[in-house]
Amino acid sequence: MVRSKKHYTRREQLIDATLRSVAERGRDNVRIRDIAAEAGVSPGSVLYHYPELSELMFDAHRTVVERFFRSRVETVEARGTAGDRLVAAVDTGLPSGRDDDVARTLYEMHSLADRSSVHAALMTSLFDREVGLYATILEVGRSTGEFTLAQPARAGATTLVALEDGLGLHLLSNNTSVDLPLARRLMLAAAQQATGVALVGE
Amino acid sequence: MVRSKKHYTRREQLIDATLRSVAERGRDNVRIRDIAAEAGVSPGSVLYHYPELSELMFDAHRTVVERFFRSRVETVEARGTAGDRLVAAVDTGLPSGRDDDVARTLYEMHSLADRSSVHAALMTSLFDREVGLYATILEVGRSTGEFTLAQPARAGATTLVALEDGLGLHLLSNNTSVDLPLARRLMLAAAQQATGVALVGE
DNA sequence: CTAGGATTTGAACAGGAATTCAAGTTATGG
DNA sequence: CCATAACTTGAATTCCTGTTCAAATCCTAG
16 A cells, blocks of 8 residues: 555644644643644554654644745735735734734744754744745835835845734733734834835724 | 751752753753752752742743843943943843853743743733833933934834844844844844934944 | 555553652751 | 751652554555
8 A cells, every 4th residue: 555645634634733732732741642632543643654753843833834924925915005015914923812823833833943953944934934025015115106115125024024023922922011902003113114104004 | 947048049059050951951851950960969959949840940030030131231321322322222132142041041931921920920020121221211312312212212112122022032043044243233223213313333 | 355555553661750758967056 | 065957868759751562453456
């Protein structure tokens, strides 16, 4: 029997189970048993498909990065003007709350980058693509005359991504001095300073 | 024998040993043995002084927060003009590199805030004080006419703190697209936009 | 329908770490 | 200097988790 289609399906199930487990229990508290239970299989089966647990973690990280960025791009590109796209980028970049599983999982996974270069590469690649997303919006806005950039598009874009990461960190960490409305206001103010345009939320 | 002075000394030794261990091995990889070895005592002794390990982690977190903020304030207040103070705030707020143990430990500890409200409170208190530090600098600069604030001092200060946290996160996580010179440039550019003044590094 | 490889299971095993604790050592008040 | 309580130790114990594996089951090519 050739490696069946089901084999890949199972791996995907395990990745999803891992993501749910991480969101639920926190990355360092996830046991193989949790993943197995979440996927509805036995612990031995997890090891069968992923002899290296680190590979499962990596696949889970990669998956959540892809999902997050893809969804972000889709939402942004559904908007018309550069101003609207910028607001959409801001809104999709901040965690919607403590119950935002994708954002929470993304941060949990990113903290693996400290000690693992493959996870660091994943984090860097997401960062670069997010910077690219913002930079494109800024460039387009400038070329149409909609924006007047305060600094080069790439620098402004990098600042916005880093700012949203910092705000996201505090939003997800129970910092009671930062809530979503405040974070959004600060992001829009920063975007406004970067573009010279007053941005209004939807 | 009343609880001796040595008792408190030992607890401080254990806190320092914990901080060293966390910096060295990462928070989730720290074993009681490591702390004991680092402090030069037996594992049993650690438990004697800290029956609850979580309390030791909390004390260690509190200690590193205090040290970090105190040192930051001292450096900033040694400067004369508001502009110089702002630059000093930026320079003390970014991790100096991957080997910046205080910054690394601070981030490791902060990630406990996800699941623990006492750690979240600690993180919030540091955040608030950092915002206060920046806000004071901005206010003073405005009152002397040195700065022209683009938005209320508190909002600008909060943005700067969140931005430096976001940049710090990437600096410490091996994001190869962000290095210290870039982070510093972006921070100074943001500070410049907030104050209307061109800030030059030392 | 069937043979044989793929997959799954769950019990047994192994290892590492926290925790306990009885015994020994140290420090201090009187 | 003594009595007593604080402190320390390290070996024994317990707990938890990953890992192995032989047996059972499932799938699919032919």
